[in-house]
Amino acid sequence: MALLPDAHPFYTIPMIRLLIVDEHEQVRRALEACLQSAEDLQVVKSTGRYAQAVQEARGLAPEVILLETKAPDGMATLQAMREIAPQSAVIVLTSYSDSREEEAVLALGACAYVLKTLDTHALLETIRGAGGVLAAQEPEVEESLCPEPLPNVQ
DSSP states (O other): OOOOOTTTSSSOOEEEEEEOOOHHHHHHHHHHHHHSSSTTTEEHHHHHHHOHHHHHHHOOOOOOEEEOOOTHHHHHHHHHHHOOOSEEEEEEEEOOHHHHHHHHHTTTOEEEETTTTTTTHHHHHHHHHHHHHOOGGOOOSSOSOOSSSOOOOO
């Protein structure tokens, strides 16, 4: 039996398009390195420029946005993201926990508030959950995609 030249594969992994917004270049690079190792994630943009990130969210339409809100424009960026890209799930990824900030970001429409110290597997699960990927569709992931913890820049 022959397949047509344009036949689609029977099994494809749904890709989650991801936008990373963090003012610290080291953190962005570490996140990119970790997350690009996952077969079902595609980092479509990584930036430290918050105003640019809002425009990128509109044009790129990522399923998930990782956003550090501790920057001076962080909370305003979250508000703008929810207005401009309501189809995107926003995960606030932060250096240290602050219960008031957590309440505020969840009230503004973020779907999760997680610490940068979260292990890679848990971060991937959070991203996949926010991106709507069923656990049954998850590919096998090595225990540690990131051998080094993310830089703790404050």
